[in-house]
Amino acid sequence: MNITVVRPGDLGETERSRWRELQKADPSLDNPFLSVEFALAMDRLRGYVRTAVVEDAGEIVGFFPYERHHFGIGKPLGGFLTTCHGLIGVREVKVEAKALLRACGLNVFAFDHMVAGQPTFAPYESDVRPAAVMDFTAGYEAWLAQVKENSAKNLKTWRYKERKLAREHGELRLSWASTDHGELRQLLAWKSDQYRRTGRVDRFAQPWIVELTEQMHAERSPGFAGVLTMLYAGDVPVAGHFGLRTATTLVGWFPAYDSEFGKYSPGIVHHLRMAEAAAGAGLHTVDMGKGGKDYKHWLKSGTLHVSEGRVSRPSAAAAAHWIGRVPFNKARTIVTDSPSLYRAADRVLKGFGRMRSTRGQESDVKEPSGAL
Structure with missing residues (x-):
């Protein structure tokens, strides 16, 4: 095999078309974070984005997008922002992992949302x-029946709150695949407020993440697009979500709601309406990601699998990386995998958020990856 490393933006149209062809051929790769469009957007904003092009007998058999940081530390494309990564290639292609790292100039590559089972x-x-x-x-009706089977009590409660919200604030409507930039700004403002209230780092305090979100919102191709949804009560927006989709899969990314309407559970009401709209738009799947949030267990009707792991070559940088990250990652996984532990950790972070708001200070506290 021959491995060549380039920036995604340097790929020609032939290579980009091959990327899309490989992704479409394997259902396990049906995730917008694995799309060439996402790699191109990241490359426009961050100078450390690279793609390894893997060829066998003169034919491209795979693409491996990644980030190369100082000391040869490799990270998945998009890092903590994304919930899926991997090698986009022929289904059974196997590249010797350490040879891949060597070609990419990496000493270590750690992953926590890899497509499970890639050779x-x-x-x-x-x-x-x-x-x-x-x-x-x-x-859609089959999905809703599964939600009822998961927890009929919760579904009944959500429907009651849905009716109560409409009765007290006006008829509910969902804006699907909105192109309104004002709605996007509103959603990001809610999300920033949520991060601060719950003790997380405000991702949208970083201008490049705001710009990435705006670029993704502008994407409008059949095989890749940003999807903004907004739930209204009367003329007032109360909850929304921005995610990315392929032709058949929408991935959850940034859900948020107006905290003034919190007693109505507007986030859940929004998800119920969004699910109906997604199914009506021909999507097959909404991927909510791994983690211990209760609503995922109530709304799910299936599962995908992602893996955690680490590949390294002998080096001082790899050893330092192991000491600094692996124990933390293991502890984080235990917490995010357990709804009860996740709730306990969430309470602690919310308490910290209240303290921080009172003092008017920002913090460097790290949050679990995927806690969007």
């Missing part, structure tokens, strides 16, 4: 975790 990285998986999905392949 190149499977030997280095330390854990495989389920990611909750809403599956509409049997239709």
Whole structure:
């Protein structure tokens, strides 16, 4: 095999078309974070983005997008922002992982949302975790029946709050795939407020993340697009979500709501309406990602699997990386995998958020990856 490393923006149209062809051919790669469009957007904003092009007998058999940081530390494309990464290639292609790292100039590559079972990285998986999905392949009504089976009590409560919200604030409507930039700004403002209230780092305090979100919102191709949804009560927006989709899969990214309407559970009401709209738009799946949030367990009707692991070559940088990251990552996984532990940790972070708001100070506290 021959491996060439380039910036995604340097790929020609032939290579980009091959990327899309490989992704479409394998259902396990049906995730917008694995799309060439996402790699191109990241490359426009961050100078450390690279793609390894893998060829066998003169034919491209795979693309490996990644970030190369100082000391040869490799990270998945998009890092903590994304919930899926991997090698986009022929289904059974296997690249010798350490040879891949050497060609990429990496000493270590750690992953926590890898497509599970990829031949190149499977030997280095330390854990495989389920990611909750809403599956509409049997239709919206079949999905809703599964939600009722998961928790009829919760569904009844949500429907009651949905009716109460409409009765007290006006008829509910969902804006699907909105192109309104003002709605996007509103959603990001809610999300920033949520990060601060719950003790997380405000991701949108980083201008490049705001710019990435805006660029993704502008994407409008059949195989890749940003999808903004907004739930209104009367003329007032109360909850929304921005995510990315392929032709058939929408991935959850930034859900948020107006905290003034918190007693109505507007986030859940929005998700119920969004699910109906997604199914009506022909999407097969909404990927909610792994993690311990209760609503994912209530709304799911299927699972995908992602893996955690680490590949390294002998070096001082790899050893330092292990000492600094691996124990923390293991502890984080234990917490985010357990709804009860996640709730306990969430309470602590919310308490910290209240303290921080009172003092008017920002913090460097790190949050669990995928806690969007």
